[in-house]
Amino acid sequence: xxxxxxxxxxxxxxxxxxxxxxxxxxxxxxxxxxxxxxxxxxxxxxxxxxxxxxxxxxxxxxxxxxxxxxxxxxxxxxxxxxxxxxxxxxxxxxxxxxxxxxxxxxxxxxxxxxxxxxxxxxxxxxxxxxxxxxxxxxxxxxxxxxxxxxxxxxxxxxxxxxxxxxxxxxxxxxxxxxxxxxxxxxxxxxxxxxxxxxxxxxxxxxxxxxxxxxxxxxxxxxxxxxxxxxxxxxxx
Amino acid sequence: xxxxxxxxxxxxxxxxxxxxxxxxxxxxxxxxxxxxxxxxxxxxxxxxxxxxxxxxxxxxxxxxxxxxxxxxxxxxxxxxxxxxxxxxxxxxxxxxxxxxxxxxxxxxxxxxxxxxxxxxxxxxxxxxxxxxxxxxxxxxxxxxxxxxxxxxxxxxxxxxxxxxxxxxxxxxxxxxxxxxxxxxxxxxxxxxxxxxxxxxxxxxxxxxxxxxxxxxxxxxxxxxxxxxxxxxxxxx
DNA sequence: CCTGATCTTTGCGCCAGCGCAAACACCGAA
DNA sequence: TTCGGTGTTTGCGCTGGCGCAAAGATCAGG
Numbered sequence: 001x002x003x004x005x006x007x008x009x010x011x012x013x014x015x016x017x018x019x020x021x022x023x024x025x026x027x028x029x030x031x032x033x034x035x036x037x038x039x040x041x042x043x044x045x046x047x048x049x050x051x052x053x054x055x056x057x058x059x060x061x062x063x064x065x066x067x068x069x070x071x072x073x074x075x076x077x078x079x080x081x082x083x084x085x086x087x088x089x090x091x092x093x094x095x096x097x098x099x100x101x102x103x104x105x106x107x108x109x110x111x112x113x114x115x116x117x118x119x120x121x122x123x124x125x126x127x128x129x130x131x132x133x134x135x136x137x138x139x140x141x142x143x144x145x146x147x148x149x150x151x152x153x154x155x156x157x158x159x160x161x162x163x164x165x166x167x168x169x170x171x172x173x174x175x176x177x178x179x180x181x182x183x184x185x186x187x188x189x190x191x192x193x194x195x196x197x198x199x200x201x202x203x204x205x206x207x208x209x210x211x212x213x214x215x216x217x218x219x220x221x222x223x224x225x226x227x228x229x230x231x232x233x234x235x236x
Numbered sequence: 237x238x239x240x241x242x243x244x245x246x247x248x249x250x251x252x253x254x255x256x257x258x259x260x261x262x263x264x265x266x267x268x269x270x271x272x273x274x275x276x277x278x279x280x281x282x283x284x285x286x287x288x289x290x291x292x293x294x295x296x297x298x299x300x301x302x303x304x305x306x307x308x309x310x311x312x313x314x315x316x317x318x319x320x321x322x323x324x325x326x327x328x329x330x331x332x333x334x335x336x337x338x339x340x341x342x343x344x345x346x347x348x349x350x351x352x353x354x355x356x357x358x359x360x361x362x363x364x365x366x367x368x369x370x371x372x373x374x375x376x377x378x379x380x381x382x383x384x385x386x387x388x389x390x391x392x393x394x395x396x397x398x399x400x401x402x403x404x405x406x407x408x409x410x411x412x413x414x415x416x417x418x419x420x421x422x423x424x425x426x427x428x429x430x431x432x433x434x435x436x437x438x439x440x441x442x443x444x445x446x447x448x449x450x451x452x453x454x455x456x457x458x459x460x461x462x463x464x465x466x467x468x469x470x471x472x
Numbered sequence: 473c474c475t476g477a478t479c480t481t482t483g484c485g486c487c488a489g490c491g492c493a494a495a496c497a498c499c500g501a502a
Numbered sequence: 503t504t505c506g507g508t509g510t511t512t513g514c515g516c517t518g519g520c521g522c523a524a525a526g527a528t529c530a531g532g
Contacts, residue, residue: 067379070467073387077379089372092365098376121365128364129328129357135371136325139378140334143303143313146382150428151309154489183509192386194490199511215499216509231306390519419479430520435481451529452479 006031009059009110016057017134018085018127026124033120034110045087045101045109052090052097054111058082061107062180066189067099076189078138079104079165079180089135091117105180149192152231157191158201159230162211165190166220176223181216242267245295245346252293253370254321257362266356270346281323281337281345288326288333290347294318297343298416302425303335312425314374315340315401315416325371327353341416385428388467391437393427395466398447401426402456412459417452 009031013019019030036059039045045056048067063080077099080086090097091114112120121127141164148157166176184202188195205211210222220226245267249255255266272295275281281292284303299316313335316322326333327350348356357363377400384393402412420431420438441447446458456462 067383069383069387071387073383075379075383075386089375092369092372093376098379122361125358125361125364128361128368131368132364132371133328135368135375136328139325139371139375140329142375142378142382143311143334146378146385147303147305147309147311149382149385150311150425151305151307184511185509189386195510196491196512197489199509200489203511420481421479431480432482432521433519435479436519439481 009034009036012059013057013110016083016085018057018088018130020130021126022124029123030112030120031110033116034112037109037111039103039107039109041103041106043103043107045103046097048097048100050097052087052095053114055085055088055091055114055117056101056109056111057085059108059110061109062104063107063109064102064104064186065099066102074189075192076186077142085131085134087111088117088131145191154191154193154197155201156230158187158193158198159226161187161191162218162220163223163226163230165218166223176220178218178220182218183216245270245272248295249293249346252295252319252321254293254324254363254366256366258360262360265359266348267346269352269356270348273345273347275339275343275345277339277342279339279343281339282333284333284336286333288323288331289350291321291324291327291350291353292337292345292347293321295344295346297345298340299343299345300338300340300422301335302338310425311428312422313378321367321370323347324353324367381427390427390429390433392466394423394429394434394437395462397423397427398454398456399459399462399466401454402459412456414454414456418454419452 006028010024010027013027013031013034014022014024019027022030034057039061045063046052058080060082063086065077065080065086066074067077068074080101087097087101095114117127121131145160148160152160162178165178165182184195184198187193187202188198202211202213205226206213208225210220210225212219212221242264246260246263249263249267249270250258250260255263258266270293275297281299282288294316296318299322301313301316301322302310303313304310316337323333323337331350353363357367381396384396388396398414401414401418420434423429423438424431424434438447438449441462442449444461446456446461448455448457
């Protein structure tokens with residue numbers, strides 16, 4: 001694997017959530033310290049419980065972050081897309097990854113050692129502010145999901161899961177495509193259901209014309225129908 | 237209400253998670269900008285969906301943070317104890333509180349306006365690092381709870397909820413007391429169950445001698461029994 | 473000490489969603 | 503194209519935990 005030109009990497013880093021707002025020369029400095037890896041489908045970046053020694057950002061591809069419990073039950077924490085940071089919170093808590101990261105579609109990952117990222121933060125405090133925003137937004141979303149799983153019915157949870165996947169930035173236009181492979185099991189593990197129940201619900205929605213699946217890609221044709229099913233919150 | 241001496245406040249702030257590690261003169265500066273409030277039981281500090289304009293820290297007392305959904309279902313996000321920060325993440329995301337804060341036992345709260353806290357962070361970057369650690373730890377815990385609610389049985393969830401309440405710092409000694417009033421409904425809303433189910437389970441545990449309740453205070457007599465029921469994870 | 477309000481316990485019926493199982497569809501590799 | 507593996511659908515029975523209801527216990531306030 002040839003190492004790409006730092007200048008090119010720096011330009012990509014400008015679009016990452018973690019390094020947004022940094023000046024170009026700072027980005028070059030950040031890029032210089034990063035290790036770029038190309039990873040094929042199925043590759044494991046880190047495992048649950050393993051020592052957290054690096055901070056990662058995804059340049060291309062898609063990665064699944066999942067946590068498994070004692071009973072074998074799995075929960076998909078989130079899907080990481082290009083520009084997003086992952087495996088970083090662990091560096092600031094107990095230095096152990098609380099979940100595993102598996103490559104879903106061929107990916108390009110850049111990462112920095114723990115010490116380097118601390119040094120970068122010291123030199124560019126904006127990174128720490130970005131990090132607070134990133135982690136804060138994630139905390140907010142996970143709390144919302146927790147409330148849902150604790151208080152709402154399965155179909156609502158599934159509807160919300162699909163809406164979140166299709167619309168990470170709360171855009172909400174007409175019909176959206178989830179542009180990466182997604183199994184029924186995946187959806188089930190996102191919202192605390194069995195793949196059987198998910199299958200039944202999705203089949204019903206497919207018959208109703210709300211959604212469609214083709215080659216493992218899911219398209220939402222009637223987002224407003226899903227939002228209604230999800231009990232769309234008016235207050236925002 | 238007489239405003240307490242800044243020096244006294246500064247000393248208390250040294251023990252808060254948000255300002256840990258700051259030098260004494262920085263603490264005095266922080267204390268000077270803070271507004272101290274004494275609040276009685278039942279007082280509402282902020283409501284869900286309201287504009288987030290201040291960052292709060294609890295000096296004394298206990299506060300309940302709860303989120304309610306469209307269907308009326310409530311989820312207790314956490315109980316805030318002395319030294320803890322709350323209502324802060326909202327300042328770094330969409331400036332709206334995602335949950336409400338209600339005083340459980342008479343409390344003393346100190347808070348700063350949004351602009352001031354940003355300025356304090358700029359002058360003392362350590363605060364941002366503390367914040368990343370705080371929010372990171374919370375994210376980790378909420379993710380763990382989400383997995384539990386999604387994959388584990390009720391009794392396990394209840395056991396885990398009690399263990400977390402008794403042992404915020406993962407101490408794990410012999411028998412612990414949860415030193416603030418806690419209703420069955422509270423426990424239910426912490427782990428996605430009904431108060432009926434919680435009552436049944438807790439009564440059974442009380443008969444088995446694992447726990448005891450007296451005047452709304454709960455004592456854990458056999459933490460190891462609860463840990464066994466919770467399916468205690470060996471890997472740490 | 474009394475009173476109303478809140479919290480708790482317990483019984484009983486029910487149902488949303490799970491668990492198992494079997495048939496089928498689809499996909500990638502050779 | 504065939505073949506094996508993985509994902510999907512669907513039926514059927516069951517049960518964990520909810521929902522309702524009613525009685526009892528406990529608490530705060532006067």
